[in-house]
Amino acid sequence: MPEELAVNGGPKTRDTSVKPWPTIADASGRDFGEEEMELLRQVIESGSLGYQYGSMVRQFxxxxxxxxGSRHACAVSSGTAALHTAMGALHLEPGDEVITSPVTDMGSIIAIVQCNCVPVFAxxxxxxxLLDPDSIRAxxxxxxxxxxxxHSLGQPCNMDEIMRIVEEHDLYLIEDCAQSHDAKWDGRDVGTFGHFGCFSLQQSKQITTGDGGxxxxxxxxxxxxxYRFHDKYYxxxxxxxxxxxxGMNYRMSELVGAVALAQLRKLxxxxxxxxxxxxALMAGIEEIPGVNPATVxxxxxxxxxxxxxxxxxxxxxxxxxxxxxxxxAEGLPLRQGAARGEPICMLPAFQDYAAYGTGDFPWEPPYGRRxxxxxxxxxGTNWAMENVWTASWNEGYTLEDVEDILRGLRKVSAYYTGRA
Ligand SMILES: Cc1ncc(COP(=O)(O)O)c(C=O)c1O
Structure with a gap:
């Protein structure tokens, strides 16, 4: 007989009140220590907290x-600021269209709309x-x-196809790498294919300063x-x-720069x-009937x-x-679909075309189109929201945690397949 599921009143695979999962919300799933403290101390002792006067942000x-392997980098106050800075540097016209993904954070779209451009979703x-190249073309x-x-969840988009599209249509390319520090396509870092690569250092990202980019x-x-856009065009x-x-004021302070530098060295x-x-989790999942590992x-x-x-x-x-x-119910750190459960363009801000004042700018003539x-x-998005399950992840997970996840998945699989 398969073991009774926790959802039906059986015992949980992992009682998280006794043994919580490591989380990005605190030290259990983050890697902060003496390295950050030492650089922060240097900043405080220097008395220079602004990047114009100090050296930490420049060094980062x-x-x-x-x-x-990039010629330039500009540190900013968030991933959203990074994307807005990239967009701001392009000097696009109001109503110009920028194609992006419907599975993303508001930060991507804010950057487009705050440059008076119209977001279009493939x-x-x-x-x-990850973005479907055929849908981009359409x-x-x-x-x-x-x-x-x-580049979502830590994975790169298909950059062979993306670069073909960019060249064929003479487009600017901005890469949103907020979730994908150090991911590579064909051995090349994400962020280095486009005119700009934009990274976030928000609390949940592979390296973090709480907020930063x-x-x-x-x-x-x-x-x-x-560089000028991020600092008042000075x-x-x-x-x-x-x-x-x-321009904007998206400067990173030296305090944030110190943590960013220490984190980068740990990447x-x-x-x-x-x-x-x-x-290890993916290898274990391969052996579980009815559960498919991540597609890479x-x-x-x-x-x-x-x-x-x-x-x-x-x-x-x-x-x-x-x-x-x-x-x-077994206590596993999973959820169905991605964050939102629907394409981002279904949010009220987009359904109501609500960016500025009471009109529909930039979605209205003579600038843009509705x-x-x-x-x-x-x-594709709707299917993923219903059928893909995602697990939160961080560097605090141990092989023992992986084994607990696998035990829970095996138990549920055995129950439903009757293959206990
Ligand atoms: C894909 C994506 N783009 C943009 C952002 C915006 O980054 P931030 O929260 O640092 O402004 C995030 C993260 O939150 C993200 O996941």
Whole structure:
């Protein structure tokens, strides 16, 4: 007889009140220590907390750029600020269209709309939730000026296809790497394919400062625009204080720069631990009837921001919602679908075209067009939201934690397949 499921009143696989999972919300799932303390101490003792006067932010930029083989890097106050800075540097016209993913954070779209551009959403491939190149092609119009790809959950998009599209249609390319520090396509770092690569250092990311971000670029002119945009359009290298355009204040402080630098120097170790445990989990899942491991393209290096897997309903004899409910009741750190449960364009802000004042700008003539945002236009996204389950992940997970997850998955699989 299969063991009774916790969802039916049986014992839990893991009692999280006794043995909680490591979490990104506190030290259990984050790697902070003496390295951060030492650099913070240096900043405090220097008395220079602003990047204009100190050296921590500059050093972080230098090491981040070097690590990525990029000519330039500009540290900013968040991932959203990184994307806005990249968009701001392009000097697009109001109403220009930027194609992006419907499975992303608001930060991606805020950057587009705050540059008065119109976000257009292509669909994602259902198993990976990464942009589907054919769907991108179908969204291109004579108003499309840029593509903002989102490397989701730690995985790169198919950059062979993306670069073909960018070249064929002469588009700007911004890579949203917020969730995918150190991910690679065909051995090359994400963030280095496009005009700009934008990273977040928010609390949940592979490396973090609580909030923070950074932009990389190989284009000298665009990088210069980005640098000015993030700091009130001041040119701090020269005469300076006579901005030719309107920028923002997205400066990173030296305190944040100190933590960012210490975290960056730990990135290899953090990714190694995440990958070792995630790969052990995937190997275990291979052996469980009806549960499919994450889909990873052969050219992709995954850095496991979250883990995303599917089930085979025919083998299990239950649907994804039933399966996820059961594994969550077992105490496993999973959820169904991605954060939102629907394409991001179904949020009220997009349904109401609500960005500025009471009108529909930038979605209205004479600037832009009123793009229809309809759930049914995103079958890949809708499928993923129902059928993919994701697990939160961090470098605090141990092989023992992995074994507990596998025990829970085996138990639920055995119950539904009757193969105990
Ligand atoms: C894909 C994606 N883009 C953009 C952002 C925005 O980053 P931040 O929260 O640092 O502004 C996030 C993270 O929250 C993200 O996951």
């Amino acid at each position: 930029e230098t090491e981040f750029a070097q690590r990525h 669909d994602v491939e259902p198993l990976t939730m 969204q291109i119009t004579d108003r499309t000026r840029a593509l903002m790809v989102v 950074i932009v990389v670029s190989d284009d000298d002119d665009l990088a210069d625009e980005a 040119d701090r290298s020269g005469e300076g204080r006579k901005p030719e355009r309107i 290899d170790g953090i990714i190694e631990r995440r990958a070792e445990r995630a790969e 393209h052969p050219k992709a290096t995954h850095t496991w921001w979250r883990v995303a897997c599917t089930i085979d309903e025919d083998v299990l004899g239950c649907d994804a919602a039933t399966f996820t409910r059961a594994v969550i 793009v229809d945002y309809r759930r049914e236009d995103y079958p």
